[in-house]
Amino acid sequence: MMKACTMRIGFFGAGKMAEGILSAMPDRSSVIVSDVNPARLAEIAKTYGVAATGDVREVAKSASLIFLAVRPQDAATVAEAVKPVLKAGQTIVSIVAGKRLAVLRRLFGRKPGLVRVMPNLALRAKAGMCAICAPKGTPPKAVKAVRDILSAAGEAVVLPEKDFDAVTALSGSGPAYFAYMEEAMAEAGVALGLKPAAARLLAEQTMYGTAKFLRESGMPLRPFIEGVCTKGGTTAAGMAVMDASDFKRVVAGTLKAAAERSRELA
Numbered sequence: 083m084m085k086a087c088t089m090r091i092g093f094f095g096a097g098k099m100a101e102g103i104l105s106a107m108p109d110r111s112s113v114i115v116s117d118v119n120p121a122r123l124a125e126i127a128k129t130y131g132v133a134a135t136g137d138v139r140e141v142a143k144s145a146s147l148i149f150l151a152v153r154p155q156d157a158a159t160v161a162e163a164v165k166p167v168l169k170a171g172q173t174i175v176s177i178v179a180g181k182r183l184a185v186l187r188r189l190f191g192r193k194p195g196l197v198r199v200m201p202n203l204a205l206r207a208k209a210g211m212c213a214i215c216a217p218k219g220t221p222p223k224a225v226k227a228v229r230d231i232l233s234a235a236g237e238a239v240v241l242p243e244k245d246f247d248a249v250t251a252l253s254g255s256g257p258a259y260f261a262y263m264e265e266a267m268a269e270a271g272v273a274l275g276l277k278p279a280a281a282r283l284l285a286e287q288t289m290y291g292t293a294k295f296l297r298e299s300g301m302p303l304r305p306f307i308e309g310v311c312t313k314g315g316t317t318a319a320g321m322a323v324m325d326a327s328d329f330k331r332v333v334a335g336t337l338k339a340a341a342e343r344s345r346e347l348a
C-alpha cells in the first residue's frame with residue numbers, strides 16, 4: 083500500500099501535525115525531519131527512529147516529497163532558506179492553513195511540484211480528515227504518494243482549491259467545535275447530577291459511537307434523528323428544545339466566521 087515511502091519523505095517542521103502524519107506512516111525508514119527546536123527534534127527522532135536535522139536545507143536537498151508543516155507565519159522563512167536548493171522533480175506538500183497555491187508558488191519558485199492539504203488534528207488518532215488539492219502539472223506519482231500517506235492517518239479526499247476556505251471552516255477547525263459540543267453536553271450532565279468524569283465519558287462515547295455508526299451504516303441523518311426520537315419519548319422532548327432554538331444558525335455563523343478568517347489569512 084505504501085509505495086510512497088520508497089521515495090524519501092521530508093518534513094519542514096516537526097510539530098503536532100507533522101507528528102500525526104509521521105506516526106501513521108507504516109514505513110518511516112526513508113523519512114527526514116527538520117525543526118528549529120532541538121529538543122523537539124530529538125524527541126521526534128527518538129520516538130519514530132527517523133533522520134533529523136536542524137537545517138531545513140538538508141531536507142530540501144535529500145527528500146523528494148516534503149511536507150511544509152510550520153505555522154503560517156514561518157512558511158516564508160522556510161521557503162527563503164530552501165528555495166535555492168530545490169530542484170524540479172521534488173514536491174512540496176503544504177498543510178499550512180490559508181496559504182493558497184499561488185502564494186506557495188511565489189514562495190517556493192517554479193521548480194518544485196506543489197500540493198495543498200488541509201488536514202485536521204484528528205490525524206493524531208489516525209482518524210484525520212484531509213482535503214488534497216494539486217494543480218495541473220503536479221506529478222501524479224506525487225499526488226498518489228500524498229494520498230497514500232494521508233489515508234494511513236484517516237480519510238483523504240481530493241477537492242478543488244475554491245473549496246478550501248469551507249473545508250478549513252468545517253473539518254480543519256471542526257475538532258474544536260465538536261469538543262465544544264462535548265463540553266456543553268458534559269456540563270449539562272453535571273448540572274443533572276453526574277460526576278464530571280462520568281459526564282465526559284458519557285458525552286464522548288456517545289459522540290464517537292454516533293459518528294462510527296453513521297459512517298459504518300451510511301444512514302441518512304434525518305431518518306436517523308427521527309428514529310431516535312420516539313414519539314412522546316425523552317429524545318423527542320430534548321429535540322423539541324433544540325429545534326426551537328437558534329442552534330443551526332449559530333453553527334452556520336461559526337463556520338462562516340472561520341471561512342472568512344481563512345480567506346483573510348490567504
Ligand SMILES: NC(=O)c1ccc[n+]([C@@H]2O[C@H](COP(=O)([O-])OP(=O)(O)OC[C@H]3O[C@@H](n4cnc5c(N)ncnc54)[C@H](OP(=O)(O)O)[C@@H]3O)[C@@H](O)[C@H]2O)c1
Nearest residue numbers: 095097098099117118119151152153154156178179201203
Ligand atoms: N493544529 C491544527 O489543528 C491544524 C489544522 C489544520 C492545519 N494546520 C496547519 O498545520 C501547520 C502546523 O501546525 P501545528 O499545529 O503542527 O504547529 P506546531 O505544533 O507549532 O509545529 C510547528 C513546528 O515548526 C517549527 N518551526 C518554526 N519555524 C521553523 C523553521 N523555520 N524551520 C523548521 N521548523 C520550524 C516549530 O518550532 P517552534 O515551536 O520552536 O517555533 C514547531 O515545532 C500550521 O501551518 C497550521 O496552519 C494545523
